[in-house]
Amino acid sequence: MADLADLGESELINRLRRFAKPGQFNDDAALLSPDQHLLRVVSTDALVEGVHFSSSTTPGFSVGWRSGSANLSDLAAMGCLEAEGVTVALAAPGHTSIDWLEEVYEGLAALLQRHGCELLGGDCTRAPVVMLAITAIGKVAADAVIRRESGQPGDRLVVSGAHGLSNLGLRLLQNPSDISLQQLSEPLRKAAIKAHQFPVPRFDAVAALHRSRPEAAPWRVAGTDSSDGLRRSLELLGNACGHQPLLDEPFALTEGCCLDGGEDFELVLALEASWAEKFVAQLPGAQCIGWLGENPGPPCWANNKKPLPIGKGYEHFAKL
């Protein structure tokens, strides 16, 4: 009998699609009761102790902050400029320290406050490990939504910031005595640890999209966030719009953590060329990394069409 580890996350989600409307699972979040002008956006993410964090590498404050960021990042990836509120389902063993739990909520509250978002409510229950399932709700103007399917051939692929930092930060925290890691510059090490512990949902990048929109250009922005890694974002974007992501070679960091590290929570966008140019000029750290080809296909290098270096994508149900 098939189990989850055999099937894997992507195939599980494919099996579950039939329980929702066609296309309902195609983006980072769900759009609710579309009316003419304003849509509600709903996103749910779960973090599990031992899978997404461990108490040895992640202080409670950071667990709370990161849980909130993961969700708010999905709202940004749909085009929201802000979030309205979140609910939290907390499951935890009876032996969980209250101090640690309060740190978790302090971290979440700090992240929410930074983005003008409220804790709406939730549920608390017992479980063998700590799990936080957060649902975030936001709104977006009906004519300023970001959908993965909106990409067109010739669109420039743009990222809102660097990839791999969060994964580097995690490795620094997990291997404090690894000499090759410690030889990295102190500013880089600090930035990496910060990126891992306190990722920021890129509402500012959505605002930059609005500011940099060329006059008279229709709103057409394809995008997703890079929570499961840059490679995965490019695959999702390419598959949804049916155009192959072609990457500039100079962009390449051969480090697997750049393509597959995950948890960077940057926006990965496909934009008409002049918009892309203005956007990158507006937003420090943003970068053009390639473009969308005519035909469907997996992400590859633009110059030789070779596949990207093989790394290990994040697979939620892998047998450990």
Next chain:
Amino acid sequence: MADLADLGESELINRLRRFAKPGQFNDDAALLSPDQHLLRVVSTDALVEGVHFSSSTTPGFSVGWRSGSANLSDLAAMGCLEAEGVTVALAAPGHTSIDWLEEVYEGLAALLQRHGCELLGGDCTRAPVVMLAITAIGKVAADAVIRRESGQPGDRLVVSGAHGLSNLGLRLLQNPSDISLQQLSEPLRKAAIKAHQFPVPRFDAVAALHRSRPEAAPWRVAGTDSSDGLRRSLELLGNACGHQPLLDEPFALTEGCCLDGGEDFELVLALEASWAEKFVAQLPGAQCIGWLGENPGPPCWANNKKPLPIGKGYEHFAKL
């Protein structure tokens, strides 16, 4: 250092209140961006394997159905006449059977379809046990909200149906060879098992509230659902409005499962007397069980002010 088991669920929630607006946690669900006419209602509930269900007593279909019911019941308890959609955070071990998981989603989908509600999206991840955290979203007219705090002295306490059935059903399933249980009539046994496996959110009771509203009466309905037991509902209602629930003796079933069984998902309401009378006449199974006194206090018998028989309330973090 204090842990969750020492603290208990109510006190944990009290500690967490400071992370939200004052009063934000006082009802069954959260109200979102109130505008003049229509409010969005958001509710989150988590079910954990070994705590809320076990694969030995609960088929996957029923796990999915009950998870959805628990959430939709919270929307009904806020006055919603229907639900718009739900998101699901699923966490499960790699060895989880896909067939079983699909049954869970089939059960959830059947419940949602019954109430015209959609699966909006969610998240899937790995965890040592199966956990389902569901967030439901609904809407309610701003002038037809049910709040716990709205009760006034003299209001009749009304329940939308019988309490204890779900707990009896669970005991029947867990103890198939218990002769005293098997001596109960077959219709009662069947009804109890159905109540446990396929509870129904009482949107029909909300509709009956609208139909039975006395002409020219302002909308003033206090209420909650009885997911954590009838005693707990009465406590929550009494505490929120500051008036002691006084119960008619004849109502009493001394069985602890009536007061503390939980998971009945009935509505427990406080209504002005003429409205209560019409409501009970409209809704088969509904019953007046007492009224609200002048002063604050815990639920007690009306005739002698004695406390209700001692039972064991449902405590999520109790050490097993």
